[in-house]
Amino acid sequence: MTQRRRPRDRFAERIQGPQGRPRLLRPKRVTIIGAGIAGLAAAAILAEHGAEVTVIEKTDYLGGRVGAWPVDDERTMSRGFHAFFRQYYNLRDLLSRADPEGECLRPVDDYPLIHRRGSMDTFASIPRTPPFNLLGFVWQSPTFPIRGLRDVDIAAAVELIDVEFPATYSYYDGESAADFLDRLRFPDEARHLALEVFARSFFADPTEFSAGELVAMFHTYFTGSAEGLLFDVPVDDYDTALWAPLGGYLESLGVTIETGTTVTSIDPTESGWTTTTGEANLESDAVVLAVDPAAARDLLSASHDSLVDSAPAAQRWMETIGSQTNAPAFAVLRLWLGTPVADHRPAFLGTSGYDLLDNVSVLERFEAGARAWSESHHGSVLELHAYALEGDSYDTERGRADIVARLLSDLHHVYPETAALTIVDQELLIEADCGLTDTRPWEDRPEPSTPIPGLVVAGDYVRCNTPVALMERAATTGYLAANHLLSTWRVEGTDLWSPPTRGLLRRGVLGLIRRRR
Structure with missing residues (x-):
């Protein structure tokens, strides 16, 4: 399947997918571990070409680091603000499967x-x-x-x-x-x-x-x-606007999605792969590993002996995966305020030079759910983001309270009127599951294909040849992982687009x- 919209940039480059038959002649079963952008992208391409796909996700929601979930009082929490830039060609292509007209995104006028x-x-x-x-x-x-x-x-x-x-x-x-x-x-x-x-x-x-x-x-x-x-943002929380519709599309293709399920090992067999989840074993012809570096390292370590025995070059590849690291933890603080912030505040503001604060979003400016809460409670819904936290003091209750206090102090400096506003409720999320694109040699990063037959990897830490990153690299490597499997079965893949490579x-x-x- 090719992309449905051509990029505006005339120098954007189309990368042809593998050639072959339109669909599989005989069913192939694929297990995808991780229901973030990379896993969902791989699932879409594989299912569209006739594979029987099962997606296994340890959390209770889709979208990975772009996920959202409900909390009480008709409120939602998320993993933090994400900007959907116009250069995200492959991610937008993925979303268009459930939203052909692009109605799930709306432009942000500016981001100071x-x-x-x-x-x-x-x-x-x-x-x-x-x-x-x-x-x-x-x-x-x-x-x-x-x-x-x-x-x-x-x-x-x-x-x-x-x-x-x-x-x-x-x-x-x-x-x-x-x-x-x-x-x-x-x-x-x-x-x-x-x-x-x-x-x-x-x-x-x-x-x-x-x-x-x-x-x-x-x-x-x-x-x-x-x-x-400039960039676009979803018109509602991530699950409502993006992942629930895309999940419905995948299920219409026969994809099985299992959330709240943890994979404990993956092991090659004579006929394919066995994926173990607690008491259950799932047999498949191939596996797509679409999780963060630490999770991939832990899972592959649990399956080390069987994987190393499966291919001569597997040991070196396992060492490469084992050396990948995660970025420092980040914090997301969502505040429900009893009074609106000033009308002139932008939907999104990037900050620099503050103690912890890296950006602040006024969510009712673009999210329908936040707007409904704001109107019914005559308040505002703010989200504060802090990247690259230092140390590990946030692991304690006192450390988490300190993170909140420091973020609020920064907020009061940026938006002074918030110092006098009542906090009706708040949610703090601290995670450390982002891949770190550090200074190691480029060739020492894993690519989607692996020396182990039937195993591919995808995610925003996985190497690809185009100038893309973050959500777009996750979508791109998900496509590339699916294309690699399809090419081994002599089935055509999907074309990709890239910003100019020169x-x-x-x-x-x-x-x-x-x-x-």
């Missing part, structure tokens, strides 16, 4: 980024097309005065437009985002607001985050894509001039 010292950047009025978007940003940005260009290292700055993926990822092996920013010598506040925000959106400290990933994101959003810098210098000046702003 504010520094604690008071400077603010916005993206609403700058052009979409590079390099005009970058020039427009520099022209209007109070954090990037023209005089600041004098201090920028030109050679390092040229690297941002002289890219070609996937080679660019390997070029920065061993270099952190912080090291690259030091070389670049951007003005301090511009560094925080325009660049370091990318590292923290990966739930990582810039000193641990890959410079190659940072450059890829700068290319995708600033210098390489004509999709613009920077402006590598496309040529004439091609740049011909493009419309």
Whole structure:
């Protein structure tokens, strides 16, 4: 199945899926472990081509780190705010299966980024097309005065437009985002607001985050894509708007979805695979492992001996998986306030330079459920996000209380009126299940295919050759994992789209001039 909508960017690249028969001639059974974006993406492609798919998820909800679930008083909680950028071609393709018209997403007019010292950047009025978007940003940005260009290292700055993926990822092996920013010598506040925000959106400290990933994101959003810098958000909580409809679509294809179920081991057999869940054994021809690095490491460790015996190269691959790490923990604090915040507050605000706060969302501005609660209680629903928490003090009750207090202190500085508002209720979530894209060599990260027949992996920590990340990398690697299995069965896969894989210098000046702003 090919994508239903062509990207706006004329330089976006279509990646042809494997060729073969339209559907399986004989049934193949596939077990998918994990019902996040990667697992659901793989399930959709495999089921559409005739596979008998079972998805097993340890939580009680779909969507993984983009999940949501109900709490009391008709309220919902989530894993935190996510921006659905226009460059997320494959994720949007996945969502279109249950929502062909794209009605589950709505645009955010702007997302200001504010520094604690008071400077603010916005993206609403700058052009979409590079390099005009970058020039427009520099022209209007109070954090990037023209005089600041004098201090920028030109050679390092040229690297941002002289890219070609996937080679660019390997070029920065061993270099952190912080090291690259030091070389670049951007003005301090511009560094925080325009660049370091990318590292923290990966739930990582810039000193641990890959410079190659940072450059890829700068290319995708600033210098390489004509999709613009604004994004969309779901019109309701993630489950209502996204995953319940997609789950219904998958079930209409015959997919079995088991939530609240923990997989304890996966073992190759002479005829395929056995997946063990508590007392039950599920037989299948293939397995898609679509969980975070720590969960994958634990599960594969429990199955180590049988996996290593299944293929000569399996030991080295197991070592690669075993070396993958998770990012530091992140916190999501959702507040139900007895009085609305000021009318002029944006739906989403990115922050920099604060103690813990990385962003704040006013959920009734875009989520139907939050809006209903806000109207019935004459209040507001806010969500505060803190990335890359330090240490592990949050494991204690006192530590969690400290996280809440520090986030509220930051909120009162950003939105002063909230200091006097009554908190009707609150929910705090702290998790540490995000993959860390650190400075290790690019080739030392796992790719969707593995040396073990019938086993593939997917997720936002899995390597792919295109400049994508986060939710889009999860969807892309889910597609790639499914395509790999289908190709081994001589069945066609699905095409993918990618933002341009080459920077402006590598496309040529004439091609740049011909493009419309």
